[in-house]
Amino acid sequence: MKIIINGIEKEFDGNSLTANELVNHLQLEGKRFAIERNGEILPKGLFAELTINEGDRLEIVGAVGGG
Amino acid sequence: MDKHEFNSNEWVIAGRPFQSRLLVGTGKYRDFKETRLAIEKSGAQIVTVAIRRTNIGQDANEPSLLDFLPPDQFTYLPNTAGCYTADDAIRTLRLARELLDGHNLVKLEVLGDQKTLYPNVVETLEAAKILIKDGFDVMVYTSDDPIIAKQLEDIGCCAIMPLASLIGSGMGILNPWNLEIIIDTVKVPVIVDAGVGTASDAAIAMELGCDGVLMNTAIATAKDPILMASAMKKSIEAGREAFLAGRMDKKLYSASPSSPMSGLIK
Secondary structure, three states: OEEEEOOEEEEOOOOEEEHHHHHHHOOOOOOOOEEEEOOEEEOHHHOOOOEEEOOOEEEEEEEEEOO | OOOOOOOOOOEEEOOEEEOOOEEEEOOOOOOHHHHHHHHHHHOOOEEEEEEEEOOOOOOOOOOOHHHHOOOOOOEEEEOOOOOOOHHHHHHHHHHHHHHOOOOOEEEEOOEOOOOOOOEOHHHHHHHHHHHHHOOOEEEEEEOOOHHHHHHHHHOOOOEEEEOOOOOOOOOOOOOHHHHHHHHHHOOOOEEEEOOOOOHHHHHHHHHHOOOEEEEOHHHHOOOOHHHHHHHHHHHHHHHHHHHHHOOOOOOOOOOOOOOOOOOOOO
16 A cells, blocks of 8 residues: 655555554654644554554654754 | 742743753754753753654664753753744644653744744734644744734743844844833743844843843854853853843943042042
């Protein structure tokens, strides 16, 4: 399936994956980030159950230097 | 604590006590090590950060800003730099709150155009109302318009942060009169945000009676950022003390010698 992460199309096996599986795949464990799926924030506590599906648009953000 | 009680260095933003009146940004440094050293030297307790897309596919072990400025040692102030609409700013700060485990103290800035980065106060007011309703403690970047500053306080912003001059311009305080009116009118902390170029600018802001100063470029782009951070710390303290001490009146022609007039040799 195809999903859009930070504006870039990515191909994944299967029809859906959990937010946790995505985090593992992207090697984001232990890092500070937040995920928005189709405009809605995904609460960290629910990553095990929340699923990402074909065509979803994700924004994954972190904190960077800024004024 | 009422901001008019001056017997302590402590001041309070939205119920959170702080000692340092210098707030600093974390952008434009050469590397994270320099960021850390300069901010340590500045004595700042509050540091602003921007929220940006994570670089997917990057080296998982690449260091991040948070490794150098651990969130348990500093109060993070996520900003909305780069947002030109209320909607974008609100979306950014909701992501920031999730990212920082529910931390709700934020810096709202909604910009008007890319050339000046001047605040769009209409969008700012709109965003502030929604964010406050949503439980955020909003420190708000705004113009030096005293009416807008008061309106932002009235809708519940916890700190009013007027510009001294344009973001990153280093032009210093262009309208001290407006800042004085804002300081006189607003009861929550007033923090000059943007435009400070060197230490004397920060001292002047504090002498006017500002509660604090937020800066980034003046430190980060100095030839020696760590030394400038030290200078800024001292200027903020000096300006604050001068404000508390109460300056002498300015007298153009009534010269008054500091040495005794009697006992002069003849």
